[in-house]
Amino acid sequence: MEFFKDTHYKFLKIKYWAFALSFLIIAGGVVSLIVKGGFRMGVDFQGGTLVQLSFSQETPINQLRDKLGNLDLGSSTIQKMGGKGHEYVIRTQATGSSKQAVESMDNPGEVAQKIVDVLRDDEEKRQIAAGKLDLNLAEPSVVKNLLLSLNGGDEAKAAAAAEKVLEIKKGNSGLLKTIDQVPVSLAGVSMSKLREKAFIGRTAIQRTEVVGSQVGKDLRRRATLATIWALAGMMIYIACRFQIVYGIAAVLPLAHDVLVTLAFISFFNYEISLTVIAALLTIVGYSVNDTIVIFDRIRDNIKKYGTKMDFEDMLNLSINETLSRTIITALTVFMTVLCLYLFGGEVIKDFSFTMLVGVISGSYSTIYQSCAWVGIWEKHKQKRKEKAKLEAAQKMASEKTLPKKAEEAVAPVAPKAEAKPKAKPKAGKKK
Numbered sequence: 001m002e003f004f005k006d007t008h009y010k011f012l013k014i015k016y017w018a019f020a021l022s023f024l025i026i027a028g029g030v031v032s033l034i035v036k037g038g039f040r041m042g043v044d045f046q047g048g049t050l051v052q053l054s055f056s057q058e059t060p061i062n063q064l065r066d067k068l069g070n071l072d073l074g075s076s077t078i079q080k081m082g083g084k085g086h087e088y089v090i091r092t093q094a095t096g097s098s099k100q101a102v103e104s105m106d107n108p109g110e111v112a113q114k115i116v117d118v119l120r121d122d123e124e125k126r127q128i129a130a131g132k133l134d135l136n137l138a139e140p141s142v143v144k145n146l147l148l149s150l151n152g153g154d155e156a157k158a159a160a161a162a163e164k165v166l167e168i169k170k171g172n173s174g175l176l177k178t179i180d181q182v183p184v185s186l187a188g189v190s191m192s193k194l195r196e197k198a199f200i201g202r203t204a205i206q207r208t209e210v211v212g213s214q215v216g217k218d219l220r221r222r223a224t225l226a227t228i229w230a231l232a233g234m235m236i237y238i239a240c241r242f243q244i245v246y247g248i249a250a251v252l253p254l255a256h257d258v259l260v261t262l263a264f265i266s267f268f269n270y271e272i273s274l275t276v277i278a279a280l281l282t283i284v285g286y287s288v289n290d291t292i293v294i295f296d297r298i299r300d301n302i303k304k305y306g307t308k309m310d311f312e313d314m315l316n317l318s319i320n321e322t323l324s325r326t327i328i329t330a331l332t333v334f335m336t337v338l339c340l341y342l343f344g345g346e347v348i349k350d351f352s353f354t355m356l357v358g359v360i361s362g363s364y365s366t367i368y369q370s371c372a373w374v375g376i377w378e379k380h381k382q383k384r385k386e387k388a389k390l391e392a393a394q395k396m397a398s399e400k401t402l403p404k405k406a407e408e409a410v411a412p413v414a415p416k417a418e419a420k421p422k423a424k425p426k427a428g429k430k431k
């Protein structure tokens with residue numbers, strides 16, 4: 001299927017304008033980073049604590065932000081998981097002078113408990129003040145001990161009931177919706193006794209993770225090396241398949257794509273995380289694939305036309321011949337990533353935004369960076385060849401003229417022949 005047939009667009013006519021645009025974007029990204037003091041690093045790279053919470057009812061994210069603002073946890077971010085506000089991921093980073101932010105590195109469970117405490121409503125606070133146990137936050141062993149104290153010491157029944165409570169929680173995002181879900185008959189206790197000692201909170205802790213600052217530094221180093229080695233591998237592959245100049249012309253735009261994408265991440269203040277690094281590496285692979293397709297067509301056209309066609313015209317021809325393929329591929333990937341960005345939720349928003357920018361930058365750089373640099377190099381090489389030919393011709397001409405002048409300078413001057421006296425005519429006989 002072809003959307004564009006027999007096109008003759010002069011893409012490379014504006015290559016220097018494209019260079020200027022790329023320079024402005026990358027320079028703007030550098031200025032943005034200087035003003036902001038660097039990227040907004042995620043917990044993966046900065047170090048900190050991750051807490052995933054489930055709520056029994058929908059909770060607005062603005063309400064969470066307002067309540068967590070009163071808790072001294074340093075730099076914190078909140079991401080919603082899924083379409084409804086029932087699950088959130090809260091990341092606290094040990095980046096400032098916050099005492100609790102630093103302590104969170106050693107006590108992630110304590111940090112999670114403090115977050116839950118500050119999110120409780122008034123009714124839950126009254127239940128806690130009365131000494132009741134929140135069954136949605138209690139460990140299975142704690143639930144077992146509570147039931148054991150209520151059923152007169154029957155450990156088998158208490159253990160079976162605690163196991164059943166854990167099973168119900170696992171099937172419902174770690175939450176009991178009502179206290180009636182507790183199998184009191186299995187535990188051998190009455191519901192009235194259980195209500196006196198326990199209640200059902202609206203929040204459950206799904207998981208807690210901690211990333212040390214040293215681990216974050218190691219991840220940053222590994223992510224940087226992964227990107228560099230990916231670029232080096234691409235250059236070696238393309239150099240072997242085509243020429244070294246093509247390899248360089250392909251890797252420079254890949255670095256361009258990474259820098260442009262990072263600039264836009266800085267502009268819109270997105271977070272650098274492991275998923276963003278994965279997106280950057282995906283962009284590198286996507287962009288080089290498009291470049292190789294066009295380079296392959298350039299090689300075929302070189303064999304077909306040779307020196308009969310101007311090289312820049314040949315580049316434009318190759319781009320036009322692969323234009324339909326480029327547009328179809330870029331458009332399908334773009335639409336897919338756009339759907340992820342619009343409907344994928346906050347958890348993958350950083351990833352999808354990075355991919356959006358990368359797809360656009362990759363398609364643009366294939367034409368206005370890779371092909372443009374190949375054209376500039378070939379033009380430079382042609383000028384060098386013409387200059388070498390001219391110098392060789394001048395040298396040959398000078399070598400031909402120098403011996404003649406030398407012979408004229410060394411050859412002896414032949415003496416002029418003396419003029420012979422004219423012979424007198426013989427006197428004739430008189431008759």
